[in-house]
Amino acid sequence: MNSDQHILVTGGAGYIGAHTVVELLSAGYKVTVVDTLERSEYRMIEGIESITGIRVDFHKIDCLDFVALDTLFAANDFSAVIHFAAYKSVNESVVKPLEYYNNNLGSLLSVLEVMKKHHVQDIIFSSSCTVYGQPDQIQVDESAPFKTAESPYGSTKQLCEHILKDVATDGFRVISLRYFNPIGAHPSAMIGELPIGVPNNLVPYVTQTAAGVRDKLTVFGNDYNTLDGSCVRDFIHVSDVASAHVKAIDYLNQQQKGNLFDAYNLGTGQGVSVLQLVKKFIEVTGVKLPYTIGSRRPGDVEKVYADPSKINKAFGWSTTYDLGQSLIHAWQWEKKIRNLKGI
Numbered sequence: 001m002n003s004d005q006h007i008l009v010t011g012g013a014g015y016i017g018a019h020t021v022v023e024l025l026s027a028g029y030k031v032t033v034v035d036t037l038e039r040s041e042y043r044m045i046e047g048i049e050s051i052t053g054i055r056v057d058f059h060k061i062d063c064l065d066f067v068a069l070d071t072l073f074a075a076n077d078f079s080a081v082i083h084f085a086a087y088k089s090v091n092e093s094v095v096k097p098l099e100y101y102n103n104n105l106g107s108l109l110s111v112l113e114v115m116k117k118h119h120v121q122d123i124i125f126s127s128s129c130t131v132y133g134q135p136d137q138i139q140v141d142e143s144a145p146f147k148t149a150e151s152p153y154g155s156t157k158q159l160c161e162h163i164l165k166d167v168a169t170d171g172f173r174v175i176s177l178r179y180f181n182p183i184g185a186h187p188s189a190m191i192g193e194l195p196i197g198v199p200n201n202l203v204p205y206v207t208q209t210a211a212g213v214r215d216k217l218t219v220f221g222n223d224y225n226t227l228d229g230s231c232v233r234d235f236i237h238v239s240d241v242a243s244a245h246v247k248a249i250d251y252l253n254q255q256q257k258g259n260l261f262d263a264y265n266l267g268t269g270q271g272v273s274v275l276q277l278v279k280k281f282i283e284v285t286g287v288k289l290p291y292t293i294g295s296r297r298p299g300d301v302e303k304v305y306a307d308p309s310k311i312n313k314a315f316g317w318s319t320t321y322d323l324g325q326s327l328i329h330a331w332q333w334e335k336k337i338r339n340l341k342g343i
Ligand code: NAD
Pocket: 010, 011, 012, 013, 014, 015, 016, 017, 034, 035, 036, 037, 038, 039, 040, 041, 061, 062, 063, 064, 083, 084, 085, 086, 087, 088, 103, 107, 126, 127, 128, 129, 178, 179, 180, 181, 182
């Protein structure tokens, strides 16, 4: 049990944050969540409570609000912060770059300031495979350089990692987790992804199409140099992403005190094409999924997946769900939120 350790989770009502809170509570950690609920809903907190049977200490606080964070830190004895709070849409970031720089950099800076003031050293940061830009390697390891970011969103993740690397010399211990493509939902279907408007990401578009909310899925390009012409990605179950955060906290607990910055890829290590995913969805759910082939989406990388050997070795972490299970869980969640029965 780790009940003596109190973890602050920013953005903990969001998709990955909520799944991580479930894993932390299940591992015996005490958890406090802050979230504006701007990009999520309180039902995620209720879902966490239904799964774990534990009441969540939730505060509607904006991470840009230093005074509110300061008051929260003064009233609690946090041992670490997991910082999810950020905006995450690539497309939106192109239209609203200032909002993205302001929120994604501002929230990190304010969290670091308050941590420093209250002598909290350990932070786990939500980074992204997007930091690699268009990588030269197909199976990317952490030594790959940051290429030009494909979007302001990607730039914010690169800049946040730079900031974290710099502050690590100032008493912080930082683990940056570079997620590849998180998909799926908790197996209980109590929590999952709540996309705003028309989804940009593949799996929510797939489940919304299967649910009849969208007419058909467009596969963006079938003329890439891949096994079936569609792009290849590393799709990882969100609960596996979540469990890696618990392992990261456990790992920091085992390290000597002192400065630390380390980044880890968080993926399965398996490349899966868009068409393979579509076919797998139809196979495992048995539902109809109308789709058509469209033109390439600007900015898409042809083929990229993680080399996760660093995190496998350092944390003793590996994935537990396969693609079929991830898609079944995504579909169960979609049916739950749409109140669909009998399909
Ligand atoms: P999400 O939008 O579901 O969750 C983010 C949460 O943060 C939301 O609940 C939102 O209301 C909250 N939030 C945003 N700004 C805030 C602020 N200033 N103060 C307090 N709360 C704030 O997104 P997610 O998919 O759970 O992503 C979590 C993190 O992981 C983000 O940093 C994202 O950039 C990163 N990430 C996500 C993916 C992905 O595909 N989902 C991939 C790589 C990295």
